[in-house]
Amino acid sequence: MPDSARQCPFTPPFPPPLKSKAGLLKRFTTGWKSWIHTLFEKSYRMKMGSFKVPTETFFVVNELSLVAKVMDDEHKEFPKHRLMNDMLDPLLGRSVFSTNGKLWEDQREMINPAFMHTNLKRAFPAMDASAADLVALLGAQDLSKPVDIDPLMTHVTADVIFRTMFGMTLSQQESARVYEAFNRYQKHVQPAMILQLYKLPSFGRRAKMKAAAADVHALFAPILAARLELLEAGGEKPRDILQALIDARHPETGEPFSRQDLLDQLSIIFLAGHETSASALGWTFYLLSECPEWQDRLLAEIEEATGGGEITFEHLKRLEGVRNLFKEGLRLYPPVSFFLREVTRPQQMRGKSMSPGDVVIVSPWLIQRNADNWTCPHSFDPDRFADKANADAARNAWLPFGRGPRICVGAGFAQQEAMLILARVIRAFRLAHPQGRRPEVVSRLTLRPRHGIPLLVMPRR
Numbered sequence: 001m002p003d004s005a006r007q008c009p010f011t012p013p014f015p016p017p018l019k020s021k022a023g024l025l026k027r028f029t030t031g032w033k034s035w036i037h038t039l040f041e042k043s044y045r046m047k048m049g050s051f052k053v054p055t056e057t058f059f060v061v062n063e064l065s066l067v068a069k070v071m072d073d074e075h076k077e078f079p080k081h082r083l084m085n086d087m088l089d090p091l092l093g094r095s096v097f098s099t100n101g102k103l104w105e106d107q108r109e110m111i112n113p114a115f116m117h118t119n120l121k122r123a124f125p126a127m128d129a130s131a132a133d134l135v136a137l138l139g140a141q142d143l144s145k146p147v148d149i150d151p152l153m154t155h156v157t158a159d160v161i162f163r164t165m166f167g168m169t170l171s172q173q174e175s176a177r178v179y180e181a182f183n184r185y186q187k188h189v190q191p192a193m194i195l196q197l198y199k200l201p202s203f204g205r206r207a208k209m210k211a212a213a214a215d216v217h218a219l220f221a222p223i224l225a226a227r228l229e230l231l232e233a234g235g236e237k238p239r240d241i242l243q244a245l246i247d248a249r250h251p252e253t254g255e256p257f258s259r260q261d262l263l264d265q266l267s268i269i270f271l272a273g274h275e276t277s278a279s280a281l282g283w284t285f286y287l288l289s290e291c292p293e294w295q296d297r298l299l300a301e302i303e304e305a306t307g308g309g310e311i312t313f314e315h316l317k318r319l320e321g322v323r324n325l326f327k328e329g330l331r332l333y334p335p336v337s338f339f340l341r342e343v344t345r346p347q348q349m350r351g352k353s354m355s356p357g358d359v360v361i362v363s364p365w366l367i368q369r370n371a372d373n374w375t376c377p378h379s380f381d382p383d384r385f386a387d388k389a390n391a392d393a394a395r396n397a398w399l400p401f402g403r404g405p406r407i408c409v410g411a412g413f414a415q416q417e418a419m420l421i422l423a424r425v426i427r428a429f430r431l432a433h434p435q436g437r438r439p440e441v442v443s444r445l446t447l448r449p450r451h452g453i454p455l456l457v458m459p460r461r
């Protein structure tokens with residue numbers, strides 16, 4: 001590896017930690033905007049912490065053996081916390097992301113066949129077509145000024161999952177509508193959570209969340225109706241995620257999903273299937289834009305692997321640098337920056353007593369930026385994933401997809417799609433960050449840039 005890449009002394013932006021633990025009022029005012037803005041210096045070093053708000057007691061678990069205990073949940077004692085489910089309910093209803101126990105187990109059994117359509121080889125052509133369309137779309141922008149890549153990442157990742165779910169493409173207008181509605185949802189969800197934690201009324205935010213969720217659902221209702229009509233008319237069954245969900249039967253009762261259940265499951269597969277990938281790609285492109293050496297190096301890797309030809313499924317395995325870049329992007333900016341689990345029986349952890357109902361926070365953001373786990377934890381260095389000395393950290397202190405029984409079912413899909421999009425864009429363009437303000441990261445349901453990610457995009461040819 002060339003020294004130039006190693007020397008890139010680049011620490012990308014993150015909220016400056018507070019000097020000391022925030023009090024109730026400070027936590028309210030900063031948490032209103034974004035959870036990671038409430039963190040203080042010790043948060044990044046400690047093994048475990050705790051804090052209280054009027055309605056809940058929170059325990060932040062960073063020690064890796066405890067992280068494994070909570071997330072692997074061998075004794076089924078740390079289900080997803082009702083607080084998170086409350087916040088997701090208008091959007092995702094009773095879908096597989098937020099349910100617990102037997103209901104979740106049955107739902108997983110019912111939707112597992114749908115995930116066959118996310119099989120990597122099978123999904124490759126749809127991903128490749130979307131990535132090629134993105135390159136064309138980028139090329140068609142006014143490149144004399146910075147391009148905000150944030151909505152474009154939503155467009156391309158929504159298009160990929162849309163093609164996989166329904167076998168059809170998503171127009172830019174449709175993806176813009178979803179982008180706007182989901183951003184609206186995110187804008188209200190963080191304050192709504194804070195208000196609930198402080199026992200205050202939601203001041204209409206719940207109603208706004210419901211309206212935004214209805215706008216997201218509006219995308220699917222006509223597609224579902226058209227498919228049900230087609231089936232009723234005896235049309236041939238398409239082979240896609242939607243059809244697999246329609247054909248799914250409850251393992252015990254044999255009942256199909258109701259229309260509402262179908263909409264909920266479609267919403268979660270669509271949202272989980274693109275929002276996180278869009279966030280990850282946006283931040284990864286930003287990191288790349290600050291490091292021209294990495295762009296040169298990865299371009300050389302891609303040209304060598306493909307011999308200058310099209311990127312195929314087989315080539316992806318050889319793009320180790322691109323894979324490590326994406327992993328590093330996920331380490332520095334994990335789209336889901338925290339997981340909430342519920343204590344269901346009295347527990348002791350590092351001398352702290354936990355009671356049923358308490359909230360456990362496991363935060364990839366903190367674990368992946370803790371100096372006990374990673375050297376120079378706030379700096380950008382994809383090569384850390386090529387270093388065998390970090391194998392243990394990569395296994396236990398890198399968890400952007402979660403771990404244990406609730407681990408992401410789309411991790412392989414996300415990695416393949418991201419590598420393809422990164423490789424195609426690196427090949428077609430040079431990226432640079434314009435002088436001036438760097439993007440500001442805020443943590444709501446996912447990590448997002450507060451004012452977008454404007455980048456200079458320069459065609460290579």
Ligand code: HEM
Pocket residue numbers: 080096097098108118161268269272273274276277280334335336339340400401402403405406407408409410411413414
């Ligand atoms: C970079 C992209 C992605 C990231 C960072 C990500 C992250 C996560 C995380 C952290 C969880 C578990 C949350 C928890 O334990 O509380 C999760 C669950 C899930 N993800 Fe992903 N995800 C990504 C892409 C995808 C894709 C592409 C799909 C679908 C094709 C998907 C579908 C799901 C589903 C259905 C679940 C719920 C699994 C269950 O609880 O049974 N995700 N994801």
